[in-house]
Amino acid sequence: MSASDEVRTATDYVAHGHPRRALSAAWRAADTSLREGDAEALRAIMAICEVLRENPNKRIASDARQLSSYCQHTLDGAGGGVQSHAIIARISRMRQPKRVCPDCAEKVQQRAHVCKFCGFRFESLDDQSE
Ligand SMILES: [Zn+2]
Numbered sequence: 001m002s003a004s005d006e007v008r009t010a011t012d013y014v015a016h017g018h019p020r021r022a023l024s025a026a027w028r029a030a031d032t033s034l035r036e037g038d039a040e041a042l043r044a045i046m047a048i049c050e051v052l053r054e055n056p057n058k059r060i061a062s063d064a065r066q067l068s069s070y071c072q073h074t075l076d077g078a079g080g081g082v083q084s085h086a087i088i089a090r091i092s093r094m095r096q097p098k099r100v101c102p103d104c105a106e107k108v109q110q111r112a113h114v115c116k117f118c119g120f121r122f123e124s125l126d127d128q129s130e
Pocket of ligand 1: 117
């Protein structure tokens with residue numbers, strides 16, 4: 001599902017009085033928005049949170065506050081702009097495969113040229129494989 005579909009799902013749950021489901025759908029939507037860099041969806045999620053944070057259930061209310069500030073930080077990080085490149089870049093970096101340094105056995109980025117732990121240079125290994 002796209003971020004806007006998930007936002008719609010969350011909105012439907014709010015409208016039909018299922019705050020708990022709305023909240024989990026909203027978290028999913030936030031996750032997708034972040035990946036897609038969809039600032040519009042993030043604002044919509046914050047609007048949903050505005051409703052949910054008034055919920056008598058303290059757990060739901062505090063969860064909604066948390067989600068709202070998460071969205072706010074993401075939007076702030078993007079300078080209020082359309083996409084949050086920094087965050088998306090950080091996520092994609094985390095997903096990159098790691099390789100083990102043959103010298104010190106620490107995990108380093110797949111594309112690293114130099115081991116950040118011991119200074120081992122990987123270039124010689126790369127040259128051999130080409
Ligand atoms: Zn190393």
